[in-house]
Amino acid sequence: MTADLSREINLHPTQDELARQAFIVNFKQRVNLGLQKDIKAHVADSIAPELESELGQPLDDLNRDHRKALKRKIADEHLFQAWETLTWIGQDMMWNCVDETLDRDLPRIDEAAAEIVSRKDKVGSLKLDPDLDLPPNVAKVEIHRQPGGFCLEREGVDYDLLSGARMTGGGMIYGAGKGRTSKPGYSAAHFLIQEAEKQFGKQKPKRILDVGCGTGFNTATFAKLYPDAEVYGIDVAAGLLRWGHARCESEGVPVNFIQMNTADMDFEDESFDLVASTIWGHETTPQILQDSISEIWRVLKPGGISFHVDVPNQPGYQGLVDQVLNDWQIRHNGEPFWMGWAEADLPALMTAAGYPEQCQFAGYRPRTQGAGDWFVHGAKKPA
Ligand SMILES: C[S@@+](CC[C@H](N)C(=O)[O-])C[C@H]1O[C@@H](n2cnc3c(N)ncnc32)[C@H](O)[C@@H]1O
Known part of the structure; x- marks a missing residue:
């Protein structure tokens, strides 16, 4: 039996969207792996020796004051400024790319979900608590800068799964952008x-x-x-x-x-x-x-x-x-x-x-x- 993909609760990016995802993964890897390596080399070669002579002691990974001193020193470095700008842009591109797929595919997913969750013979369950006091660290923060955050609820939408759809879409890019690879399904x-x-x-x-x-x-x-x-x-x-x-x-x-x-x-x-x-x-x-x-x-x-x-x-x-x-x-x-x-x-x-x-x-x-x-x-x- 072939699976009915139109009923699948997952994002179905088009070839163009997959190509854009691949570009963003590559972009993020250059920033997360390439630029970060360059920053570390630059710190080891010139910033750390300078800082150590100013502090009169070797830098210690467990010393918060050393972290603060390095933070101050690194802030004016062009490499660091390039890294922060490109990191920000990479995350923006990721969410724009996810929403491009969702603008097109969410109506299909919504329709599939509505049919699936109204079935009589469900194997599991869902119990929501509208009175739950939501902890602000999740409810008030856009973690990973996911638009609307994890607790996004759109007014007038019955079975709103946009935050889940976005988290799933972000997951297609975020880990790979950090250079993490794994066996499919693992x-x-x-x-x-x-x-x-x-x-x-x-x-x-x-x-x-x-x-x-x-x-x-x-x-x-x-x-x-x-x-x-x-x-x-x-x-x-x-x-x-x-x-x-x-x-x-x-x-x-x-x-x-x-x-x-x-x-x-x-x-x-x-x-x-x-x-x-x-x-x-x-x-x-x-x-x-x-x-x-x-x-x-x-x-x-x-x-x-x-x-x-x-x-x-x-x-x-x-x-x-x-x-x-x-x-x-x-x-x-x-x-x-x-x-x-x-x-x-x-x-x-x-x-x-x-x-x-x-x-x-x-x-x-x-x-x-x-x-x-x-x-x-x-x-x-x-x-
Ligand atoms: C990075 S996500 C990981 C989700 C999932 N475990 C996974 O591996 O894909 C962290 C999750 O923790 C949830 N979370 C954070 N604080 C929580 C709390 N106090 N109670 C319940 N869930 C919480 C967030 O809403 C979010 O879904």
């Missing part, structure tokens, strides 16, 4: 399960919770990997959950999506065997991260595992130049929580939430697909 959820099983042996979770699930791309992978499990995905952004629900239903993947804040979850104590997340923690505030870590422990069953995969941008792991570039992204390019995340002491947060120290883990693990590492953290609750 996701952060595959990595997470691989690492969890390496660490704790074969898993057969009966109930799985994916916190900060977004459009449910990784949640669907958990459901496919454990077809006998009951799988839940929570997020505060309704449009992302609508997209995830329509997409999972269109593919017959059973996931229960609920609009809920990870810092204040409406689940029973000790009710999940696996609580997972992929690239969620770096988009929370320090307080939300701390409260969420407590909540995750509360809902985890004895013997259950909490396992989280996120960006490795901690000072020390990243040198001073990357920290300065990240600092710019925080202020200008829709990544306002990167530094709070990077400076979070995960073991201390887990200890404060009552996780026994011998149950915790936190550190870097090499990606099994593509270059670089992930930062992982979590714990196994004593049985």
Whole structure:
């Protein structure tokens, strides 16, 4: 049987749009990989020696004052100014390109979603909470400079999935623009399960919770990997959950999506065997991260595992130049929580939430697909 692509909950770019995407990926790679390498070489060759002689000591990746001093020094450099301008333009081009596809393709997706979510024989569910107090770090911020942000709701639109459509479209370009390549179909959820099983042996979770699930791309992978499990995905952004629900239903993947804040979850104590997340923690505030870590422990069953995969941008792991570039992204390019995340002491947060120290883990693990590492953290609750 051939799939009916007109019913697919995904973007269908035309050849022209794919060509434009390819140009933007290439443009972003030149900036993210090429220019950043040039900036690092320039700092190492001339700025760092100058700064070290002014400071009277060697530069230290863990010293915030050194980060500030380098930031001041680098601001007037033409290479840095070219990088910031081109980074900004690359992100603009990305969202314009996504919207070009959506202007044409969203009516088809809307129609398909309306039919799919009105079916009687749904395999999963969607529960939205119009009274939820949306955390401002997501509701009031255009994370990644996504137009309207993740919580965008258009007046008068019944089943508004534009924010989910935009996040999905951005995902077609953003990671590739950072030079990240992976086997098609291989996701952060595959990595997470691989690492969890390496660490704790074969898993057969009966109930799985994916916190900060977004459009449910990784949640669907958990459901496919454990077809006998009951799988839940929570997020505060309704449009992302609508997209995830329509997409999972269109593919017959059973996931229960609920609009809920990870810092204040409406689940029973000790009710999940696996609580997972992929690239969620770096988009929370320090307080939300701390409260969420407590909540995750509360809902985890004895013997259950909490396992989280996120960006490795901690000072020390990243040198001073990357920290300065990240600092710019925080202020200008829709990544306002990167530094709070990077400076979070995960073991201390887990200890404060009552996780026994011998149950915790936190550190870097090499990606099994593509270059670089992930930062992982979590714990196994004593049985
Ligand atoms: C970078 S996205 C990752 C989405 C998804 N996990 C993935 O791998 O594609 C981070 C997600 O965390 C969600 N998020 C941030 N803070 C949250 C909170 N306090 N409660 C629930 N979701 C939250 C955001 O709405 C966003 O969808």
